[in-house]
Every structure is written in C-alpha cells, then in structure tokens.
Amino acid sequence: MNQQSKRCTDDTTKHVAAIDTGTNDHADHRGADLTAHILIIDDSERNRTLLARLLDALGYITTTAEGGTAALALMERHTYDLILLDMVMPEVDGLTTLQLIRRRYQINELPVIMVTGMSEVASVTRALELGANDYISKPFQKDILLSRVRMQLEMCRLYKDVKTSEERYSLAFSAANDGLWDWNIVTGKVFFSDQWHEMMGISPACYLDSIDDWFDRVHPDDITALRQAVEAHLQDAHCIVKQEYRALHADGNYRWMMCRARVLFSDTGKPLRMTGAQADISASKTFDPITRLPNAAVFMDRLRRVHAHACRTGINIRLALFSLSLNHKEKVTSALGPAGYEKLTSAIAQRLNKLTSTGDFLTQLKEPAFISLLADNRFMILLEGIPGEHAELLKIGRHIQNCLAEPFSIFNETIYCTTSIGIALPAIADTPVDMMIQDAISAESIARQAGENITHIYNPQLHGKAIDHLRLENELRHAISHGELKVFYQPVVSATDGAIAGSESLVRWQHPERGLLAPCHFIPLAESAGLIHAIDLWIFRESCRQYREWILHGGSASMFISVNISVQSLDISWADQILKAVAEFGIPPESIHLEITESVFAGDIEKIIGLLEQLAGLGISFAIDDFGTGYSCFSYLRRLPASCLKIDKAFIDDIVDHEKARALVRSIIHMAHDLGMNIIAEGIENKEQAAILASLGADYMQGYYFGRPLAAEDCDMSAGRRLPG
Incomplete structure (x- = not known):
C-alpha cells in the first residue's frame, strides 16, 4: 500500500461491500488529477482498505478514517480534495457528518461522494439535498467509481480556476479604479460594481439596477451624446463606446468620467448584453x-x-x-x-x-x-x-x-x-x-x-485701446502661423559705381483688411508680446532661402544679404538657429550681415558682445543700424565686432543744403574708417545726395533713389547690374 496512505484504527465490523472489478481492468483514467488527496470515511476496515488500494494504485493520495468524528478531527489539521463518505455508520452517521462538513466547505469547494447501499434511495435524496455532490451504490463497479471521482475532481478544479480568474480580474479592475457595469439588454437589468458606486458617492446598499439609474446622473449637456454613442453601438458590432461625460456625485458636484463599453451579440445579430467600465478622469479634465x-x-x-x-x-x-x-x-x-x-x-x-x-x-x-x-x-x-x-x-x-x-x-x-x-x-x-x-x-x-x-x-477709459491692442496681437499671431508676413528686399549699391552689392531684408504684413503694413505698425507690438523672436527667425530663414535662389539664377556670389535682428533675439539659442539655417541653405557665413540697432547698448552689453564675437568668429558680419539716433556709446562701439555703420536717413535729409549736416556725416564716416568699419548711407532719395555721400567717402548707399523695397519675384539681382539703371 502507498506509504502516504494513512489508516485510522477500526474497532467495528460490518458487512463488507464487494467491488465489482468488471471486465475492463485497463479503463482509461486520463484527465484525473493524480495529485489529489482523497479522504475515505467508512466504519468498515475492509471497505476502507479496498478503496484505498484501488485509488493508491492510480496515484492518488489517500487517508482513511473509521467514522465521522475521526474524519472531522483530521480535517482540522489537513486539507483534502475529495471525500468518499459512507452513508451508514454508528455514532455519527454519514448525513450528520455531511452537514458538519458543509458548514465549513461549500459544495464547489470540497466534493463529497456518498457511498450507500441499493436500498437507501431516501437517504441518497436527503444527502443530495444536504450538499452531497454525487453517490455510488454498493456493490459498486470500479470504472463507475473512478469516473465519478475523476469527474468531481475535474469539476472542482474548474470551479477553483474560474474563482481564481474572477479574483484576478477583480483585483485588476480594483487596482485600475474602474467602475464596472453589465447591462442585460434582454431583461433590462444592470449590474453596477462596488467601485462604480464608490466613484459616484453612492452606497452599494442602494439598489440600482437600470440604465436610467446611470443616465439620470449624467449632466444635461452630456446625456444626448452618451445616449447616441450607446445606441450607435447597439446597431453596429464594430462600433466601440468611448465617451466622456460629467456625472453627478452624491456630494452635489459633477465629476468627469470616461466610459468604454462593448456589446455581445447573438448569432442572429441581436444585442444581448453590454459590458463596460467607467473611469474617473476629473483630475486630467480639471x-x-x-x-x-x-x-x-x-x-x-x-x-x-x-x-x-x-x-x-x-x-x-x-x-x-x-x-x-x-x-x-x-x-x-x-x-x-x-x-x-x-x-x-x-x-x-x-x-x-x-x-x-x-x-x-x-x-x-x-x-x-x-x-x-x-x-x-x-x-x-x-x-x-x-x-x-x-x-x-x-x-x-x-x-x-x-x-x-x-x-x-x-x-x-x-x-x-x-x-x-x-x-x-x-x-x-x-x-x-x-x-x-x-x-x-x-x-x-x-x-x-x-x-x-x-x-x-x-481703467474703463483705456478699455477700447487695450481691446484693439489685444485684437491686433491675436491677428499678428495668426499672421505668423498663416503666412501673412512677407519679406521685401531693397538693394544696397556700391558708392563708387552703383553696382548691386547686396540687399536688405525688410518685413511687411499683408493684413487681410488693412493692406500692406510697414514694420513700424507691428514690430513694437511683436516685441511687447514676445513674438519678435519667431518673426526674426522666420525672416532670417526666408532671406537665406531667397539668397540661394538668386545665386542659383545668376546673382553675384560676392553679394551679401542683410537682416535686421531685434536685441531681444540676441541669445545663445538664436545664434544656434542662425548657424543651423546657414548650414541648411548652404550660405557662406561671410554673405550674412546682421543689423542691430544702438539699443543693444542698453542691454546686457557684456553678454551681447560675447555672443557677437562668437558669431563673428564664424564669419558672420554685423552692422550698427540707425547710428546716432539712439544709445550711442563710443566706449562700447570700439569693442563690438561690427564691420559696418549705417548712417540714418535723419542725417542724410539736409546734407545737400546744410554744411553742418555734411560735416557731421563726414565725421561719422572718418570715425568708422578709423575703426576699420565700412559705411552704408541709407535713405538716399536723389542724385545730389548720392553724389555728396560718394565724395565724402561712403562705401555703400541705399534708398528710394536706387530702388524701393520689392517682393522677391520683382527684384533683379543679376550680377553686374548697376543702379540707378
């Protein structure tokens, strides 16, 4: 006998039930759980021994007990997978023992097979009512006995697997904090999980079982969309309910929820049930x-x-x-x-x-x-x-x-x-x-x-002005992202022969209602609104692209492109973007002239000088624009790595008729040359001004006399072209 089998002393003698081994000693017992531990309870030692030998031979682990009292004592210390329980025993009989077992174990947790005589039909019925899983009659056949043992063990295993799976899913959904619901469309009843009740602030003791119990708590502005989503899914198996809505919490406040659900359809396409989960997304929505x-x-x-x-x-x-x-x-x-x-x-x-x-x-x-x-x-x-x-x-x-x-x-x-x-x-x-x-x-x-x-x-009196300012700011943001800004180009010519030496990029705003706007109408706004950085970068990139087009189509390779830069844009990140654009468009750094105004002297001058020196070291040139109209500071002027000064139109206007104006311009030109800088005179409107500036030693000239700012498609930047033509 298997050494794992255990025997309890049997002091009583009783009729020995014969086991009919039948003719099929090689019955197929595949599928049996051979690690199962079976407790045999019978007052007959011979019956206990025969049953134990039979089950031991198949690999089961068996323990025997001579009666109900001994069996219950064993069950206090050990666990078993199945019990074979004799119906008729002295002292504590089988039915009483069964009742005591069922107080501790449910019918699906521990199967009990009653062993009874042929004449005990009433007792069998009573045993099944009290929670027996099955019965076998004496004398019993081996194959029937083993089949029923195997079947009960398999059913118990399946039950435990399902229970484990349910517990696993329950833990998973609990961890996900989702409230589950299950709508039986045939009966109209809805099951709402405890977690669903909790997120709604409702006690599970409150009996909610209809779809209206849910929908009545949805915000009036959201209920129509939710109903439509559910109805659409009931009509289309490929549609998935995924809807956000506000649900009324028991505390009187609305919480944002997300519902996901699917429908189970019959073979004929009829919706049977809808199952879903509700998640509280209030944190992400609020x-x-x-x-x-x-x-x-x-x-x-x-x-x-x-x-x-x-x-x-x-x-x-x-x-x-x-x-x-x-x-x-x-x-x-x-x-x-x-x-x-x-x-x-x-x-x-x-x-x-x-x-x-x-x-x-x-x-x-x-x-x-x-x-x-x-x-x-x-x-x-x-x-x-x-x-x-x-x-x-x-x-x-x-x-x-x-x-x-x-x-x-x-x-x-x-x-x-x-x-x-x-x-x-x-x-x-x-x-x-x-x-x-x-x-x-x-x-x-x-x-x-x-x-x-x-x-x-x-201040209400300033409200109109502020509203106009905000409106224009919003329009400018729209203009930047929708291509309403345009770059116009004005030629810069050599003062000696009028040959085109380069061009200055000048931004314009093609406003949908106000027409073409000059920079003075929106650049100050861009600076105050923090938009100037994006505008400067866009102008620079567009200028590089256009310069490459001109060179590819007959422009002089020695030509330069000059771009205005706001002092607000002068930082390391902007410098990196300049270098990336130069590399992207294949522009020689020496062809790039960046124009900065004298307002640079009012900023963090040491930081700015360091940044300009870094770019100058890579070949990029700088010009001081509008020189003499702002924060002129000669001590810093000598330190800036600028290669050019631009004389503002304000100094040019009176140069023909006033000697002092000419003397002032002459002094600026001499100073620039002594500092190793070139001079660009801008705002030239006639031949007389051009002649005087050339005689005073200006290097380059710019103004309406040579050409107005034009769109790229209207510019002729051919190599060797001279202006005025």
Whole structure:
C-alpha cells in the first residue's frame, strides 16, 4: 500500500461491500488529477482498505478514517480534495457528518461522494439535498467509481480556476479604479460594481439596477451624446463606446468620467448584453498636468459660483482678478526648449502657490487665493474680500513680481523672468464672468506695453485701446502661423559705381483688411508680446532661402544679404538657429550681415558682445543700424565686432543744403574708417545726395533713389547690374 496512505484504527465490523472489478481492468483514467488527496470515511476496515488500494494504485493520495468524528478531527489539521463518505455508520452517521462538513466547505469547494447501499434511495435524496455532490451504490463497479471521482475532481478544479480568474480580474479592475457595469439588454437589468458606486458617492446598499439609474446622473449637456454613442453601438458590432461625460456625485458636484463599453451579440445579430467600465478622469479634465493648478474650466466655474451667489443674495463681495503672464515667452521657450519651458512654468506655479498661502498681505482676505492656469502663458489669481485701496492692490502685484523676479534654476541654467500683471475690480453682480476675465487681460496688455514687471489696474477709459491692442496681437499671431508676413528686399549699391552689392531684408504684413503694413505698425507690438523672436527667425530663414535662389539664377556670389535682428533675439539659442539655417541653405557665413540697432547698448552689453564675437568668429558680419539716433556709446562701439555703420536717413535729409549736416556725416564716416568699419548711407532719395555721400567717402548707399523695397519675384539681382539703371 502507498506509504502516504494513512489508516485510522477500526474497532467495528460490518458487512463488507464487494467491488465489482468488471471486465475492463485497463479503463482509461486520463484527465484525473493524480495529485489529489482523497479522504475515505467508512466504519468498515475492509471497505476502507479496498478503496484505498484501488485509488493508491492510480496515484492518488489517500487517508482513511473509521467514522465521522475521526474524519472531522483530521480535517482540522489537513486539507483534502475529495471525500468518499459512507452513508451508514454508528455514532455519527454519514448525513450528520455531511452537514458538519458543509458548514465549513461549500459544495464547489470540497466534493463529497456518498457511498450507500441499493436500498437507501431516501437517504441518497436527503444527502443530495444536504450538499452531497454525487453517490455510488454498493456493490459498486470500479470504472463507475473512478469516473465519478475523476469527474468531481475535474469539476472542482474548474470551479477553483474560474474563482481564481474572477479574483484576478477583480483585483485588476480594483487596482485600475474602474467602475464596472453589465447591462442585460434582454431583461433590462444592470449590474453596477462596488467601485462604480464608490466613484459616484453612492452606497452599494442602494439598489440600482437600470440604465436610467446611470443616465439620470449624467449632466444635461452630456446625456444626448452618451445616449447616441450607446445606441450607435447597439446597431453596429464594430462600433466601440468611448465617451466622456460629467456625472453627478452624491456630494452635489459633477465629476468627469470616461466610459468604454462593448456589446455581445447573438448569432442572429441581436444585442444581448453590454459590458463596460467607467473611469474617473476629473483630475486630467480639471487640472493642468504640468503645474497641477486648476485649469480654465475650473476657474470659470469658481467665478460663476461667486457671481451666482452675489446675484442671488445681493451681497457684492469685493473681488480682484489678477492676470499674470511671462514676458518674452517665445524667447524663453527657444532658450530652454519645450521641456525646459514646462519646468519653468511648473516652478512659477509652485512659487505662486507658496506665496499666496504664506504671504502676510493676503492674510486678511475672506477666502484663500485661488490660482489657475488659464492658458499656456497666463495665470489667473482670484482674491475675495480685498482691501479697497488701489495702492494696496498695486503693492500685492509688485510683491508677486518681485517674488518671480528671483532667479530660477532650470536644467542647471539660471533664468531670470519678468512678468506683466493686470488687475480687474469688477462689480460682481453687474459684470458678466467673461467680461471680468477680459478686463483683467486688457489691463495686463496695457502693463506689457508699458514695460517689464509692470502692474496695471483696469481703467474703463483705456478699455477700447487695450481691446484693439489685444485684437491686433491675436491677428499678428495668426499672421505668423498663416503666412501673412512677407519679406521685401531693397538693394544696397556700391558708392563708387552703383553696382548691386547686396540687399536688405525688410518685413511687411499683408493684413487681410488693412493692406500692406510697414514694420513700424507691428514690430513694437511683436516685441511687447514676445513674438519678435519667431518673426526674426522666420525672416532670417526666408532671406537665406531667397539668397540661394538668386545665386542659383545668376546673382553675384560676392553679394551679401542683410537682416535686421531685434536685441531681444540676441541669445545663445538664436545664434544656434542662425548657424543651423546657414548650414541648411548652404550660405557662406561671410554673405550674412546682421543689423542691430544702438539699443543693444542698453542691454546686457557684456553678454551681447560675447555672443557677437562668437558669431563673428564664424564669419558672420554685423552692422550698427540707425547710428546716432539712439544709445550711442563710443566706449562700447570700439569693442563690438561690427564691420559696418549705417548712417540714418535723419542725417542724410539736409546734407545737400546744410554744411553742418555734411560735416557731421563726414565725421561719422572718418570715425568708422578709423575703426576699420565700412559705411552704408541709407535713405538716399536723389542724385545730389548720392553724389555728396560718394565724395565724402561712403562705401555703400541705399534708398528710394536706387530702388524701393520689392517682393522677391520683382527684384533683379543679376550680377553686374548697376543702379540707378
């Protein structure tokens, strides 16, 4: 006998049931779980021995017990996969033992096969009612016994596999925080999981079982789209329900949800059931993922609540809206890259949160400051219960700007930021919510025009001007992205023979309503709005492309192309983009002349000199434009790696009739030549001016006398061409 078999002492004797081995001693027992542990409970030692030998021979592990009491004691210490239980036993009989077993194990967890005599039909019926899985009659055939043992073990294994699978899926869905639902379309009943109830704030004890229990909680603005998505899927097996909507939580607030679902169809194409999952996506719909601040939708909702309360109660709480944006956003993005700009935005948000939660100047407010990221580069701060004096509000604005003016460390780079702040002080009950925000943005726009780190309080008298400014700014953004900007080219000629030496690139805006606009109508706006960096780069790249076209079609290889650069664009990242464009279009660096104005002297001159020297070392030339009209500083002029001075038209206009004008121009030319620089005289409108400048020693000339700025297709830049023709 198998050494793993265990025997309990049997002190009783009883009728021995014969086992009919039949004629098929080689019955197929494939599929049996041969590692199963079977407990044999019988008061007859002979029966226990015969059953154990038979099962041991097939590889099962067996344990025997002489009665119910002994068996229950064994089950306290060991686990079994199947029980063979004799029906008739002294003391504790089979039915009583079965009842005690079922108190601990369900019918699917531990199968029990009753062993009974032919005459015990009533007892068999009672045993099945009490939870027996099957029975065998004495005398029993070996094949029938083994088949039923194998079948019950297999059924138990399948049950446990299903249960394990269900537990696994339950854990997976629980970890995913999805609320499951199952709609039986035939009966109309819907099952909602505990997680679904929890995300809706509803107790699972509340009996919800219809599709309307769900739909009635969907926001009125979203229910139609959800119903249509569900209906479409019921008609099309290839359609998948994937819908976002707001659902009413038990706390009275709406939460954003995402529903995904599929339909099970019958063989005839009839929908039988729809099963899906609901996920709470409120965080991604209401908070900016970079700053973790409430987004525009949440801010608008907060403002509407305050507005509704004021209208309902008649209590007009003093309110202030601060609109704050970073100056020169495009330049910062170019310098840091998109990832760096996101990191900076997040750092600004953290600093604002810390400031508004700890700042002494906010401790007297009715409510804590509410901060939101309204757009990519615009923060909104809502203050309730504010002080009445404008001076106090301006003080708050300056305090915020001073805090943000402290350096940020982004990717081991030290970044200094300037901001513009606009403040609106609406009469809540009398001002629409959209207008409150617009007023703050208008004030911010005026602050940005006034300079950097400026705070401005909204003034209705300036509203029209601010709105026009914002409208033009938006139109300019549209122009940049939709090809409304055009580059015109004005020839620069040699002062000795009038041969075309190069051209200057001049931007124009082909406005859809106002026609062709000169730079003076939009470049200052571009600088204040932080758009100049993008415009400068586009002009430079377009000029390089056009220069290559001219060279390929007969232009002189010695010709240069001159491009104006705003001082705001002078940084390392812009220099890198210049070099990339030069390489991309195959332009000799010596052919590039970058024109900068004297305003460069008002900036970080040491940094600018270093940058210009780097580019000059690669062969790129620089010209000081509009010399003598701005921040002329001779001590820096000698240090700048400039190869050319451009004399402004203001000095040229009187050169024919006034000796002092000629003397001044003569002095500038001599100084430039002594410094090793060439001279370009611009704004020349007639032959007399050209002759005088040539006699004074100017190297190049430019102006309407030689040619107006023209579109590229209208320019003739042929080698050897002389102007005027």
